[in-house]
Amino acid sequence: MPTTWDVLVIGGGVAGLSAVIAARRLGAAARLIESAPLALRGGNARHARNFRIAHAEPQFFAPGAYTEHEFLSELVRTTGGGTDVDLARSLIADTTDVVDWLAGNGVVLQNPAIGAIPFSRRTAFLLGGGKAMINALYETAEKIGVVIRYDSEAMVLGQNGAGLWEVEIRKGAATERVRAQTVVAASGGPGLRAEGLILRGGAYSDGAWMQRLIEAGARTIGDPASGHMVAVDARGPRVDGGIVTRITALPYGLVVDRDAFAVESPGAGSGRTHYARWGARIAQCPEGLAFLILDAEGLSRAPPSALAPVRAATPAGLAEALGLDGAALARAVEGAKKLAGPPFFAFPMRAGLTFVHFGLAVDGSMRVKMRDGRIFPTLFAAGMIMAANILPRGYLAGLGVTLSVVSGRRAGEAAARHALA
Amino acid sequence: MPSPDLAREAERVLRICAACMYCDGLCPVFPALTGKHEHSGAEKIYLANLCHNCRACWHDCQYAPPHPFAVNVPATLAALRRESYADHVWPGALGRGFRRPALGAGIFVGVALAVMLMVLAPHGSWAALHRARPGPGSFYAVAPLGLMMGLAGASAGWAVLSLVISTRRFWRAISGEARLRLSPRALMLAAADIVTLRHLDGGGPGCNETGPRFSQRRRIFHQIMVAGFVLLVAATLAAAFFQHFLGVMPPFAPMSLPVVLGVAGGVAVVVGAAGLLAIEAKPEREPSERGETRLNLVFLVMIEIVVLSGLALLLWRDTAAMGPLLALHLGLVTGFFAAVPASKALHAPFRAAAILRSAAERLSRRRREARNAATFE
Ligand SMILES: Cc1cc2nc3c(=O)[nH]c(=O)nc-3n(C[C@H](O)[C@H](O)[C@H](O)COP(=O)(O)OP(=O)(O)OC[C@H]3O[C@@H](n4cnc5c(N)ncnc54)[C@H](O)[C@@H]3O)c2cc1C
Numbered sequence: 078m079p080t081t082w083d084v085l086v087i088g089g090g091v092a093g094l095s096a097v098i099a100a101r102r103l104g105a106a107a108r109l110i111e112s113a114p115l116a117l118r119g120g121n122a123r124h125a126r127n128f129r130i131a132h133a134e135p136q137f138f139a140p141g142a143y144t145e146h147e148f149l150s151e152l153v154r155t156t157g158g159g160t161d162v163d164l165a166r167s168l169i170a171d172t173t174d175v176v177d178w179l180a181g182n183g184v185v186l187q188n189p190a191i192g193a194i195p196f197s198r199r200t201a202f203l204l205g206g207g208k209a210m211i212n213a214l215y216e217t218a219e220k221i222g223v224v225i226r227y228d229s230e231a232m233v234l235g236q237n238g239a240g241l242w243e244v245e246i247r248k249g250a251a252t253e254r255v256r257a258q259t260v261v262a263a264s265g266g267p268g269l270r271a272e273g274l275i276l277r278g279g280a281y282s283d284g285a286w287m288q289r290l291i292e293a294g295a296r297t298i299g300d301p302a303s304g305h306m307v308a309v310d311a312r313g314p315r316v317d318g319g320i321v322t323r324i325t326a327l328p329y330g331l332v333v334d335r336d337a338f339a340v341e342s343p344g345a346g347s348g349r350t351h352y353a354r355w356g357a358r359i360a361q362c363p364e365g366l367a368f369l370i371l372d373a374e375g376l377s378r379a380p381p382s383a384l385a386p387v388r389a390a391t392p393a394g395l396a397e398a399l400g401l402d403g404a405a406l407a408r409a410v411e412g413a414k415k416l417a418g419p420p421f422f423a424f425p426m427r428a429g430l431t432f433v434h435f436g437l438a439v440d441g442s443m444r445v446k447m448r449d450g451r452i453f454p455t456l457f458a459a460g461m462i463m464a465a466n467i468l469p470r471g472y473l474a475g476l477g478v479t480l481s482v483v484s485g486r487r488a489g490e491a492a493a494r495h496a497l498a
Numbered sequence: 499m500p501s502p503d504l505a506r507e508a509e510r511v512l513r514i515c516a517a518c519m520y521c522d523g524l525c526p527v528f529p530a531l532t533g534k535h536e537h538s539g540a541e542k543i544y545l546a547n548l549c550h551n552c553r554a555c556w557h558d559c560q561y562a563p564p565h566p567f568a569v570n571v572p573a574t575l576a577a578l579r580r581e582s583y584a585d586h587v588w589p590g591a592l593g594r595g596f597r598r599p600a601l602g603a604g605i606f607v608g609v610a611l612a613v614m615l616m617v618l619a620p621h622g623s624w625a626a627l628h629r630a631r632p633g634p635g636s637f638y639a640v641a642p643l644g645l646m647m648g649l650a651g652a653s654a655g656w657a658v659l660s661l662v663i664s665t666r667r668f669w670r671a672i673s674g675e676a677r678l679r680l681s682p683r684a685l686m687l688a689a690a691d692i693v694t695l696r697h698l699d700g701g702g703p704g705c706n707e708t709g710p711r712f713s714q715r716r717r718i719f720h721q722i723m724v725a726g727f728v729l730l731v732a733a734t735l736a737a738a739f740f741q742h743f744l745g746v747m748p749p750f751a752p753m754s755l756p757v758v759l760g761v762a763g764g765v766a767v768v769v770g771a772a773g774l775l776a777i778e779a780k781p782e783r784e785p786s787e788r789g790e791t792r793l794n795l796v797f798l799v800m801i802e803i804v805v806l807s808g809l810a811l812l813l814w815r816d817t818a819a820m821g822p823l824l825a826l827h828l829g830l831v832t833g834f835f836a837a838v839p840a841s842k843a844l845h846a847p848f849r850a851a852a853i854l855r856s857a858a859e860r861l862s863r864r865r866r867e868a869r870n871a872a873t874f875e
């Protein structure tokens with residue numbers, strides 16, 4: 078094992094894997110540090126399903142076309158013009174060969190003709206979902222000679238006299254110092270924790286490493302108080318519940334808060350992204366708690382949910398099961414004129430945070446910018462940790478994985494080139 | 499009926515899967531969940547038998563333990579599948595064989611010993627069997643034709659009768675509420691899925707019998723073994739033809755049709771079953787269900803023993819070992835067929851029935867819009 082690594086990648090999510098594979102393929106001695114145990118490796122891509130790619134012609138994985146221009150204009154629109162347009166344009170150009178690159182590294186896409194996936198011109202679906210992609214990328218990384226350490230958390234970053242990075246890595250009770258010419262930070266976004274909020278992603282993407290880099294002089298971008306939130310089942314896990322606890326049937330029923338007062342719809346309607354607006358609205362309810370009340374008709378329109386709804390014959394019975402005031406709930410149900418007769422069903426809900434619009438500022442090679450205006454020449458950032466450069470607000474479905482792959486690849490290649498030069 | 503705990507666990511897991519559906523490209527089990535909030539008992543055993551235990555959905559599951567949801571589809575469906583054998587097998591008393599695979603093994607050994615004794619008795623002693631002279635008609639000097647035909651016919655007839663009735667019971671259970679139309683196209687589609695074992699392809703790359711790495715090993719060995727069975731049946735038919743219509747008495751010449759078919763079939767079964775045994779002998783612990791693994795092992799070992807005894811007979815039929823070997827083989831074959839109804843053999847017609855329902859539904863259902871897949875992140 079080398080005493081000085083060419084490229085040290087912190088974080089074994091899809092961004093880190095992309096970076097380390099790209100670096101290794103250029104010949105760099107590359108090491109990947111992942112704080113999660115093997116069974117939970119891969120970060121939040123485990124919960125991802127599809128990813129957005131530009132393509133000029135129909136492909137086996139996506140019909141029609143989705144041009145780079147259309148991709149960029151949708152991104153500009155969702156971010157209210159906040160995206161770094163030049164960076165976004167060049168990263169979007171990179172998305173055109175992401176499918177080939179992933180396939181070359183063992184990732185299998187789903188043929189839209191099998192299974193039950195919806196028609197999607199903008200995105201490609203991973204066969205078996207994100208965890209299958211993660212498994213394939215880890216296998217490839219191992220096969221091409223990347224050295225991988227699980228249960229290993231990067232704790233402290235320093236630079237020695239020769240300008241080499243010294244990273245302190247904790248594994249259980251042991252601490253190891255690893256020296257590297259270049260470091261790629263791919264440790265995910267900030268894991269904002271607020272009272273009453275559910276974290277949809279994994280516990281290991283906690284933002285601590287990003288905080289370390291900020292303390293070391295990295296410049297930040299975006300708003301730490303702004304995030305993408307959706308309504309999720311309050312009975313689900315506090316972290317890592319992923320996709321299945323999402324509640325999307327809000328337009329078909331009545332939403333009340335802890336005091337059984339009806340909660341007004343945040344102008345969300347029933348459009349495709351209504352559930353994202355509801356997330357922020359529920360976060361503002363007392364104790365961050367709300368309840369979706371449905372009749373049988375509403376429930377039949379709802380997609381299947383991971384946890385069965387609470388069921389009762391009357392509003393009073395429902396109120397008792399939910400710990401709400403019976404009379405108040407009966408009034409709310411009456412007043413809403415939305416629900417037909419019994420039985421009634423309910424889902425307790427909280428806001429579930431998907432990601433935060435905040436991260437480290439980078440240049441076109443994914444090198445981390447400093448607060449004083451300079452650039453760290455050998456420190457790179459990829460994936461969610463730098464997403465706020467592109468996504469300071471809003472979201473486009475399938476952007477998370479795509480951005481992680483293209484930024485990871487670019488960071489890994491740039492780091493390898495620098496180290497091998 | 500499956501135990502309440504198992505039914506509850508299956509309901510919990512299938513609910514999470516129906517909300518998730520990330521595995522919908524891996525096999526037909528998941529598309530069958532589309533839009534379903536609840537799953538009846540019949541629905542569950544249908545899905546359990548549609549599952550081919552490829553384990554792709556275990557390695558790909560974002561909710562596998564240590565995640566608190568602890569989703570384990572392969573093991574849950576395997577347990578349910580085993581219960582469905584027990585619940586539908588005829589006669590019902592054999593159901594115990596699927597809760598304790600020792601029953602199948604017991605029938606096998608017991609009947610085999612009884613038959614050997616039956617063959618041995620007229621000869622007086624094991625040594626006397628050794629004296630049976632090789633040459634045409636020598637087999638019948640060891641055991642009379644009538645006895646051989648009677649034993650083989652009765653045991654094979656029993657096996658077929660039981661499998662047919664068990665499968666009918668199972669088919670009634672899974673097709674009752676589904677109101678299926680069995681068109682010729684559905685039958686063709688199902689036949690193609692069975693011949694290619696398509697459901698073991700994990701949606702393309704193969705199954706995961708030994709880890710996150712894909713492989714087609716299980717599928718290949720299984721079909722080698724099945725091809726071997728087909729050849730053995732052909733060999734038996736050819737032998738009957740030679741004897742009744744050509745008047746040629748066994749043992750047949752080494753290059754005769756029955757022997758050639760028999761050797762090819764026997765070797766294929768031995769190789770296929772050995773490959774499956776190697777995979778089954780060290781299963782990944784977590785996604786495997788111990789009861790099913792045991793059932794598989796017992797069945798495969800039974801197959802190996804029976805077919806190896808046949809090959810041994812062929813190899814040493816011109817020596818003094820012929821008599822004992824014939825007695826042994828006859829006993830084992832009879833024991834095997836006697837035990838088939840209480841063995842993993844049931845998986846074949848049950849799975850075929852589930853595949854048939856799946857094919858019929860695929861044809862009748864216009865590709866339903868996946869309601870829960872409408873919004874992605
Ligand atoms: C529920 C959910 C569903 C989603 N669905 C989709 C989708 O369908 N399509 C899509 O494109 N995107 C989706 N996303 C977004 C996408 O998952 C993320 O954008 C992407 O996975 C980010 O990858 P990453 O590698 O940058 O960060 P992460 O996935 O957060 O990975 C960071 C990794 O770094 C490790 N780590 C952290 N700190 C340290 C440290 N100090 N030392 C060592 N290792 C460390 C962590 O263990 C983790 O493995 C979804 C997100 C969520 C939460």
Ligand code: SF4
Pocket residue numbers: 206514515516518519520521522528555556558559560561562569571
């Ligand atoms: S097995 Fe896991 S990943 Fe697959 S559909 Fe079920 S819950 Fe989702």
Ligand code: SF4
Pocket residue numbers: 521524525526527548549550551552553554555556571572575697700
């Ligand atoms: S066939 Fe494979 S993918 Fe399908 S349910 Fe069974 S183990 Fe899972």
